[in-house]
Amino acid sequence: MAFGRHVRRTNFRSTRCIACRGRGKNVLKLKLSFLLLLVVACSDDAVESSESTDSQAPHSDSLEIEDARARTSRPPHANSAAFMTLLNHGPDDLVLVGVKTRRAKVSELHTMLHEDGKMKMRRVKRLVVPSKGELVLKPGADHLMFFELDKAWRDGDDLQLTLLFAKYPEQTITLKVEK
Numbered sequence: 001m002a003f004g005r006h007v008r009r010t011n012f013r014s015t016r017c018i019a020c021r022g023r024g025k026n027v028l029k030l031k032l033s034f035l036l037l038l039v040v041a042c043s044d045d046a047v048e049s050s051e052s053t054d055s056q057a058p059h060s061d062s063l064e065i066e067d068a069r070a071r072t073s074r075p076p077h078a079n080s081a082a083f084m085t086l087l088n089h090g091p092d093d094l095v096l097v098g099v100k101t102r103r104a105k106v107s108e109l110h111t112m113l114h115e116d117g118k119m120k121m122r123r124v125k126r127l128v129v130p131s132k133g134e135l136v137l138k139p140g141a142d143h144l145m146f147f148e149l150d151k152a153w154r155d156g157d158d159l160q161l162t163l164l165f166a167k168y169p170e171q172t173i174t175l176k177v178e179k
Contacts, residue, residue, distance in 0.1 A: 062090030063129070063168070068161075068175035070146075071139075073153045080104075080153050082144040082161060082175065086135045094129040098164035105148035107161075112140055121145070126166070153177045 068084035088094050099107045108123050119140065127142055129135040137143045144161070153159065157177040162170050 063088060063094060063171060065163075065171065065173055068173055070153060070159050070175055070177045072155050072177055072179050073149055075152065078149045079145065079147045080149060080177075081110075081139070081146065082159070083137045083139065084173075084175070085137070086129045086163075088129040088131060088133055088135075091131055093131050094168050095166040096127040096129065096135070096163060097125065097166050099144050100162050100164065101146065101160060103150050103153070103159060104146035106146065108145045108147070109142075110145040111142045155179050 064087040066085045066087065068082070070082040071080050073080045082099075086094070086096070096109065099109065101107055109125070109127050110121050111124050111127075113120050113122055123145075124142075127135055127137075135142065155178060158174055159177055160172060160174050162172045164170055
């Protein structure tokens with residue numbers, strides 16, 4: 001077969017250029033060496049960038065949680081809500097992206113919207129705790145919502161929740177269920 005000025009001899013095991021007479025092995029070694037060097041260089045950058053990201057992450061003491069409580073569930077509804085105030089003492093916004101508990105199959109972040117003269121509850125993907133500010137989770141506004149409860153949440157029960165943040169450690173808290 002002819003490819004440009006090189007004539008290639010083929011058999012079922014290999015294809016090689018008659019004009020190069022085996023110099024292809026050196027080219028292959030050179031390409032592999034370059035590829036290896038590229039991989040090593042990129043991996044050093046990846047380690048360095050992950051270290052710098054970790055050092056820029058907010059410290060876990062920059063968040064304070066106050067007045068945390070959950071609402072009792074009302075039969076026949078197998079749902080409830082939780083409320084609290086999150087205080088951010090850090091220089092960066094904290095983004096709440098989720099919540100989880102063993103006491104409910106579904107846990108969501110919610111807000112309330114005023115549409116067509118009515119208040120409507122909507123799921124949101126995130127809630128922001130502003131730098132040097134607070135996020136108040138309360139009835140009729142932003143709150144945590146729980147569906148498919150393991151059993152009725154009764155007044156006085158302890159409830160453990162884990163708050164999930166983007167670029168911030170998870171925060172597990174215990175709160176009381178109230179009427």
